[in-house]
Amino acid sequence: MRSHKGYMEAQGVTVPFTMSIIIGSTKKLAILLPDREYTSQGPLFWYANQVYFGEGFDTLQFHYPTKDIEEQDLPMIVNEMIVSFLQKQDYDSIHFISMGMGSTIVAYLLTHQLYPNAHAVWFSPYIHDPNVLEALLNRPNRGLIFLGEMGDLIEEEGAQLIDEKDHLIVAHVAGGNDLLEEESPEFNIHNMGSMIQAIQQFIKKEEIELIEEKTKIQVYFRLYGDDFPLDEVTEKLGLEPTKTEKKGEEIIPPNGRVNPHFRRYYPDTCWEFDIGYEESIDLDEQLDKFMRSFRSKTFLINELREKYDLKSFIQVVLQVENGESPALRLNKKIIRFAHQIQTEFIDFDMYVMPYDENLRFESDGVNFKGRNMD
Known part of the structure; x- marks a missing residue:
């Protein structure tokens, strides 16, 4: 210069x-x-x-x-x-x-x-x-x-x-x-x-x-245990699972390439259902959509839980864009449902996408x- x-x-x-x-x-x-x-x-x-x-x-x-x-x-x-x-x-x-x-x-x-x-x-x-x-x-x-x-x-x-x-x-x-x-x-x-x-x-x-992406919310429910018939859960609940895992089966990475020196196996059998990611900053609305899928199934979930000694949890996943985060609160309906099925916990995962505040x-x-x- x-x-x-x-x-x-x-x-x-x-x-x-x-x-x-x-x-x-x-x-x-x-x-x-x-x-x-x-x-x-x-x-x-x-x-x-x-x-x-x-x-x-x-x-x-x-x-x-x-x-x-x-x-x-x-x-x-x-x-x-x-x-x-x-x-x-x-x-x-x-x-x-x-x-x-x-x-x-x-x-x-x-x-x-x-x-x-x-x-x-x-x-x-x-x-x-x-x-x-x-x-x-x-x-x-x-x-x-x-x-x-x-x-x-x-x-x-x-x-x-x-x-x-x-x-x-x-x-x-x-x-x-x-x-x-x-x-x-x-x-x-x-x-x-x-x-x-x-x-x-x-x-x-x-x-x-x-940044034109909108904040997204996903809610999913997981039943898991030592081993149980996945088809029976699907038939009883009348819901098609979005994901299943079988205890002892090998975990295949997303790219499909397995490292022969580092193999991993599913520790539990699990049945999972979610409502998918939806653009929203209204957590109550998304929880209500989730509850509509399970509102009449409390007895069936408990029946499966007792029969196969199953556990469960509810997961809320937030992908926050542009700094727009929803209020993190749980309404009475989801709390009552979680209590009735004796779920282990309700968990939150939050992914905040980078932006310039x-x-x-x-x-x-x-x-x-x-x-x-x-």
Whole structure:
């Protein structure tokens, strides 16, 4: 990496910059346009610069002077500088990264110049500025937008409008203000890590893969013992088992390949019935469906239990997606049923699929708490 500092001039105004260049050559450029309050030395821009450089981009960072430039003039002045710079280069992939006031520059660039393939990462864009909002809504450039959940910008009408655009991905930063910061340093670190990972995914795939899976619940009942006729259980209960095991039979792995040096055998005979996985966060509803299969079979189960000295248990399996976990409680009906058949226990297995709790996304009116983290 080679870095050098310099100045660009336009309309009698001088703006310092830092250019970091990949050793060799690249056709990709990231242009970083910070806010006046949040400069290119802020942690978000520092890490964004590192991420883009790591993905094979040259990076160009602007450092606006705090004086001598009126804010309303800045977009046109910096636009002239960037156009002049790009005319001397040979980049075919451009990403703009901006925050706050920097978003007015990106909006001007996208509106007045032909950058149909440019992508943009927007940290707290000025969506209250008509020019910025118009560029976000009407320019086709793919964009990743971060808004603080506790900031003022998210309350703007424009926040709802940009959520509806297919070419924009809007992430709400948990607890973040308009600088995407929170009072707790620990939360800031976690949030920043989440944002940087999202940017990496956006660079590589031009999108964020949202977690669209729904939480699923499965309930099953197992009868087990030393040995007993499985067909008799099936006939008496009038239910087709979803799984059976016979004591002493060899356990065959799912891939079908048996290790001759490590053979395993079923320790019990068992008869199992389940209602299958169903998308739901209502455990009561799933337990009621389960109970409908066994409501009139308490006497039959007890008859089999006493005849063959059987034991039983009820298993609830939860596959939690997108952080949506059902309330874990048992209603009277399942407790009464378990007591009547003298089941050994009611067990819970919970599998929480990975998701990013620091970011919230909107897609087709549905709120996602994270994304696939591959």
